[in-house]
Amino acid sequence: MKGGKPMATQEDISPYLIFDRQQWKKLRASVPMPLSGEELERLRGINENLSVEEASEIYLPLSRLLNLVVTGNRKMSETTGLFLGDLNPSVPFVIGIAGSVAVGKSTTARVLQALLRRWPGHPRVDLVTTDGFLYPNRVLEERGLMKRKGFPESYDTRRLIRFLAELKSGREEVTAPVYSHLAYDILPDRMQRVRRPDILIVEGLNILQSNRMDRLSSPCLFVSDFIDFSIFVDAREEDIARWYVERFQVLRRTAFRNPASYFHRYAGLTREEAERTAKEIWREINRPNLKENILPTRERARLILTKGSDHSVREVRLRRM
Numbered sequence: 001m002k003g004g005k006p007m008a009t010q011e012d013i014s015p016y017l018i019f020d021r022q023q024w025k026k027l028r029a030s031v032p033m034p035l036s037g038e039e040l041e042r043l044r045g046i047n048e049n050l051s052v053e054e055a056s057e058i059y060l061p062l063s064r065l066l067n068l069v070v071t072g073n074r075k076m077s078e079t080t081g082l083f084l085g086d087l088n089p090s091v092p093f094v095i096g097i098a099g100s101v102a103v104g105k106s107t108t109a110r111v112l113q114a115l116l117r118r119w120p121g122h123p124r125v126d127l128v129t130t131d132g133f134l135y136p137n138r139v140l141e142e143r144g145l146m147k148r149k150g151f152p153e154s155y156d157t158r159r160l161i162r163f164l165a166e167l168k169s170g171r172e173e174v175t176a177p178v179y180s181h182l183a184y185d186i187l188p189d190r191m192q193r194v195r196r197p198d199i200l201i202v203e204g205l206n207i208l209q210s211n212r213m214d215r216l217s218s219p220c221l222f223v224s225d226f227i228d229f230s231i232f233v234d235a236r237e238e239d240i241a242r243w244y245v246e247r248f249q250v251l252r253r254t255a256f257r258n259p260a261s262y263f264h265r266y267a268g269l270t271r272e273e274a275e276r277t278a279k280e281i282w283r284e285i286n287r288p289n290l291k292e293n294i295l296p297t298r299e300r301a302r303l304i305l306t307k308g309s310d311h312s313v314r315e316v317r318l319r320r321m
């Protein structure tokens, strides 16, 4: 592919092409129209810190690539339909987004959702986060896992696999449980309905994992078996830790103030106390999870976005296949 160069290390066996920012941004060249003012506003609503430059230089070319992959995939299922003498309706194309807590998965997912919606042919793009497949706090407490949220054992992975299998089987409607960061728990009386979108984006730190528990499930299937294109959002650990602490400070002044917030007690902390608390949660929970369970899955992704300390993407690695 134009502009990409093979990975510098292990050049002979690496499946990735590497693009620096300059090379990558050129790949939006044939996008027919720039983002409209209205679309830019919508993107700003997703994350006020996301720059227009970032959206158009990084995420727009990425949406162009995804659009081509989705179209190719649809052609392939039409070919199978032709073979079967039956134009079987295509099932949702699933894009997975993985990476550490606080690396920016949700933001990436929402930007891609907004951009993909404007491509012709697949206007219905839904978004599900694997947070909904965490066990409720009641179960986590019983199992002594309250300090292990986000670790493989804190998810009902079988249920997540069942959800994806049902979606890929062409069901008219599938449902996912809903997690609330405010309640810090699964909402018992809420369900997210997914009705055969053209594309489903599944965002979560665990989507590329294949731990022992999953292998024991029968039949032997992994979450990644249902993902057509996977993206890993990557950054230096020091940067992610800082983003985690910064986000915690923002939440202390905003969401934690809400008396309904599980972390309402944190609203009363001073800036220094909040910083200490956030650093401790990072050190005790999210950092070990990154090292032990998330980073080892990075090279399973089709595409790796590497961010610099200001969240701007410095490098894109794309698997040849």
Ligand SMILES: Nc1ncnc2c1ncn2[C@@H]1O[C@H](COP(=O)(O)OP(=O)(O)OP(=O)(O)O)[C@@H](O)[C@H]1O
Binding pocket: 047, 049, 050, 051, 054, 099, 100, 101, 102, 103, 104, 105, 106, 107, 108, 243, 246, 247, 310, 311, 312
């Ligand atoms: N592209 C971006 N530009 C600027 N800031 C960003 C960008 N992406 C994310 N951020 C900031 O980084 C922090 C984490 O982002 P986000 O909530 O999207 O992460 P996440 O990976 O979904 O985290 P979690 O797994 O904890 O839900 C937030 O403070 C967000 O505002």
Ligand SMILES: CC(C)(CO)[C@@H](O)C(=O)NCCC(=O)O
Binding pocket: 101, 131, 149, 150, 151, 281, 285, 286
């Ligand atoms: C719900 C997860 C696991 C993933 O989004 C994460 O946001 C989380 O709650 N981690 C546990 C430690 C913490 O509160 O940051």
